[in-house]
Amino acid sequence: MIVHELEPIVLIGGASLNNRDLDACLKHATRVVAADGGALNSIKNGITPDAVIGDMDSISAEILRQIPQDRIHPVTEQDSTDFDKALRNISAPLVLGVGFTGGRVDHELACYHAMLMHADRRCLLVGESDLVFVAPPELTLPLAPGTRVSLFPLAAVTGRSDGLRWPIEGLEFCPDGKIGTSNMATGEVTLRWQQPGMLVILPRDCLDTVVRALEAQSGSWPAL
Structure with missing residues (x-):
């Protein structure tokens, strides 16, 4: 694990980012991790991420200079997405992912695949109109x-x-x-x-309710 935390974490991606959604996620977490190009979204919103995880192919040298070197964690393999690299290297009760939906469809689908493969990690993707998570047992x-x-x-x-x-x-x-x-x-x-593999999709205005429910939930699936 690159990041260990006993409280929820906000994970920022490089897709379109709604400031309202970011602010809503930050109500539930104080630490911020960026998945590769999500560092730009983080810096643009005045946040220096606590960690940047990814293959670093979507971050400019200018952005990298604004982040302390000990917070940059390259994961160089090319067999997974930056969201996958970040999710599997975060240990936290809940990961609130923002900036991963509403962009390229293949990237968004890959996020859902990663959430299933790492079903032992509690992760909630927050979009402009929807919330998505892998259902626990x-x-x-x-x-x-x-x-x-x-x-x-x-x-x-x-x-x-x-x-x-x-x-x-x-x-x-x-x-x-x-x-x-x-x-x-x-x-x-x-x-x-009975098995892992179901995505639950709820309206965006259920965010606070879903966060509380996921934090209170105790059982989890093993990683696939």
């Missing part, structure tokens, strides 16, 4: 009735639910079969899964 979310709850499987997954308008028990989810777009909360929602 069990999670209770105190959602308002009518809240959109979308479920998208990255692998074959089965589970049970309480508090969804359309219950999921008995369904076999998989990327080339059953998916769960636009389900709806009838109140507090509890999701239980």
Whole structure:
């Protein structure tokens, strides 16, 4: 691990960054890590990151000069994305990723793949309109009735639910079969899964609720 922390961490990427989302994430964390080109987003927002992790191919010399050398951590292999390099080298109760959605689709999909491969790390991606995380074995979310709850499987997954308008028990989810777009909360929602691999997608305005729920959740999957 490059970064060890007992509190949540904000991880900044190099995609489009909404200042509102960054400020909202910083309400829940004080330390900031940049994934390669995310260092530019960090510096532009007046934040010197506590660490920069990546292959350093997206950072200008000018930006690097503004960051103490002992905070720069090159990971030179080319078999993974900078988000993957950062996520697997952070030990924290929760990683709040911002600046990873809304840009290139292949980069965004690669983030979801990395979240699944490192399902032992609790990570929440925060976008302009959505929140995305890999569902832990069990999670209770105190959602308002009518809240959109979308479920998208990255692998074959089965589970049970309480508090969804359309219950999921008995369904076999998989990327080339059953998916769960636009389900709806009838109140507090509890999701239980037999396997890792389900992405939960919620509205952006549920950020504080989801952070509290993920911090309170105890069980986790092993890394794949």
